[in-house]
Amino acid sequence: MSARSRWAAPLFALTVVVQLVVLYWPRPVSTGTSLPVDKLVHAAVFGAVLWAGARAGVAVRPLAAVLAVHAGVSEVVQGTLLDRDGNVPDALADLTGLLLAGLALRRWPVGGDRPATPADRGAADRE
Numbered sequence: 001m002s003a004r005s006r007w008a009a010p011l012f013a014l015t016v017v018v019q020l021v022v023l024y025w026p027r028p029v030s031t032g033t034s035l036p037v038d039k040l041v042h043a044a045v046f047g048a049v050l051w052a053g054a055r056a057g058v059a060v061r062p063l064a065a066v067l068a069v070h071a072g073v074s075e076v077v078q079g080t081l082l083d084r085d086g087n088v089p090d091a092l093a094d095l096t097g098l099l100l101a102g103l104a105l106r107r108w109p110v111g112g113d114r115p116a117t118p119a120d121r122g123a124a125d126r127e
Contacts, residue, residue, distance in 0.1 A: 008052070008055045008056040008057065009056045011052045011055065011056070012049070012052040012053050012055065012056035012058065014052075015045070015048045015049045015051075015052040015053075016049055018045060018048070019045040019046065019048070019049050022041060022042075022045050023045070023074045023078070024074070024077070024078075024082065026082060026083060026084075027083065027084070028084055028085075038090070038093075039089065039090070039093040040093075042090050042093035042094050042097065043093045043094065043096045043097030043100065044097060045097070046067055046071065046093075046094040046095075046097035046098050046101070047097035047098060047100050047101035047104075048097075048101070049063075049067060050063060050064055050067060050097075050098055050101040050102065050105070051101045051104065051105065054105050054110045055110055060102065060105060064098055064102060067094075067098055068094075068095060068098060070094075071091045071094035071095055071098075072091050074086075074091075074094070075087060075088070075090055075091045078090075
């Protein structure tokens with residue numbers, strides 16, 4: 001078992017735990033800056049879960065669908081059950097993270113260390 005595959009499942013589990021903590025912590029963490037740090041964190045945690053899940057062998061499309069639903073549900077929970085603001089811009093940041101991670105996974109597939117080229121696809125067709 002390679003080091004990459006040995007750490008894939010624990011890394012996926014860690015990203016899920018971090019995501020849940022970030023989304024469901026009772027009070028939002030204030031950075032005291034005018035930068036959109038909150039939106040960047042939202043995008044990063046959703047993108048990280050998708051990327052780590054793909055590395056761990058989880059099917060990307062179903063995982064992305066579950067995460068997209070979770071983006072909306074988490075904002076509803078924050079706005080109704082927690083003393084936090086649930087808002088559409090945060091959900092859009094979550095979806096942006098999923099989109100960016102999905103594009104990265106398409107460009108750099110999990111099974112290889114480099115992107116597939118048209119020549120690679122043609123060689124596979126000839127086999």
